[in-house]
Amino acid sequence: MSLTNKRILLIISGGIAAYKALDLIRRLRERGARVTPVMTKAAEEFITPLAVGALSAAHVHCDLFDRQDEHDVGHIRLARETDAVVVAPATAERMAKLAAGFADDLAAAVLLATRAPVLMAPAMNPAMWDHPATRRNAERLRQDGVAFVGPATGEMAESGEAGVGRMAEPLEIVAALEALLAEPAAKPLAGSHAVVTSGPTHEPIDPVRYIANRSSGRQGHAVAAALSELGARVTLVSGPVSIADPQGVEVRRVETARQMLEAVEAALPADIAVFVAAVADWRVTQEAEAKIKKAGEGAPVLTLAENPDILATIGHGANRPAVVVGFAAETNDLMANALKKLEKKGADMIVANDVSVGTGVMGGGSNTVHLLTREGVEDWPVMTKDEVARKLAERFAIMLAEKAGR
Template structure:
């Protein structure tokens, strides 16, 4: 693991795990890295700038309002004059500042001003790590492109405390730094992909619509995972309340007809992953004004028309992608219905799941899927939707061994 010539800006936040940063500095320098340290005020309660400076052979930066360091806008220079910003340990407080864009000390100002990769190694009490605000902040930071290593599970510094919250060991952090600064060839580099996600809304009138219960979480996660492996991804998203994934071109649509039009406009591509829960029917003629209830009268009948089958259209298209993947959300006979869909739609793979209300999959954060292929079925255990996305993206990459 060679880091010769790499410049690491190490931000040390306040926590008992700060003592590990001393060994971390030594390990980074052993591999040829230049380490420039920034210490928060709280960090200086645990270890001294003298020790950090001695091990790093560098000036230690501590004060946003230092006349000497800030005479040339020092925090901006620190933020840019490096190859990577490493935060170890990263406390709950500092991650909250990062997630909300606060910049009231040197460390948080540098993190807000940097345009370099950022790797954080969280360290805190397990209850703090599991607290809902921390979870929200971590998800925000991941969406913003911040990289994480750890935390690990084990004994805490506090007597009798154990759980997830220990800072990763220095050598593990060094390995993560190397992986970021010396990335391997991305297996889907040069490939184009299109992903559909979320529901469609089919208007009844200007107020009401027909839709499916889809949050878009799984489709958005798949788009992000394919992009992470190097694919150039276009995401066609129905109406959702979640943010667009980073590094992905997004087209927002409302109806199935709009979604089909956007998908066809994106062709040709190498990979199509049709995750969206498209409404099967639309109102044949939606009303221009809100349909009013009339006392004593039955509601007006709705004449429905079948929506275009986007997966089938793509699977039999003249510009058919090399790999077509569909999703089958079922409440019964999951395998049988998934196999029928595989054959009827012209897909190479159907990802089938049971979305009965008791599973909590629709709108939830976990999924349990079966990969239905012409040659058989692969069943995955219950996983976070991000994990399903990463697994599926890797499966896709394996289908392009020469990519």
């Protein structure tokens, strides 16, 4: 896409990568963009407003309380009179301020006031990028609609330091900006229907107690949200969870495994079915009508029955969706158990993850998954559950397209 006459507000934060902003200005102007620079006080420690102004051929805005700029509430004018905002470099502090809603300097105020798309190019030491606070802030910003380019892997400014944290190169930022401003592409799952299960099931023992798994529902809910973002109509069948419903998704709440199976079957037909829920394998054969009390005669004997296998029922059923995906949460022999599940359940893919004590997967915000298909195994690095969900949704869209093309 051409950037001709596009108004780009460039926020330059205080980091050693600020010097790359000078080349970025040149690259943007080569493509016809009109660049309006905003510099933070920290950025002026690395490059000068004089250099930025010379390359942009524009006034450089630096101060929220500038009497000349603010006579007409200049920070609001800057926020409105732009087609996109680029933050390069985006430091850990700049990301944290926007994620928390701070407006204590000109750059922060503009970012809060703008309705234009925002593109951030993070740049910081790898330890800072990997810090849980920074990762949380990045994920929050993505949820708020902020786009990212980078960071890249490479040598740091610090001697002997290397890792993920380098700011993307100017031409990479330009390409990401062009993509951000391009006409929205048709959503690959538009017109399709997806069913997703999430959370645990609760199998009652008596009116107070139940059998359950340690699932928060975060991964299943994230998958439902990601499929919806790609255009699918999504039915989310959820066990008891304490997290919010994904936006734009129809939610059917259930308690037990049998209720979950009934809800899934009622939601069919579907094009995609993704079984993320941690379904209890057993239930008691006879639920007590009243709370079981201690009687001093030892523990009560519970007779268990096996719950229906939802994945296998749908995977081998007459009303089978084109794409069926199961999750395998294991504490030992992860790949062997996941492969058995792939072979027996009628699934096209099994997403395997280790939920052993210490992994933090159950209830946590990150996951490490392995994708098993009949073609082989694909190992993914540790990612947030939202990142895993987005990548999975993209993969499911490709699988559905391939099935439709056969």
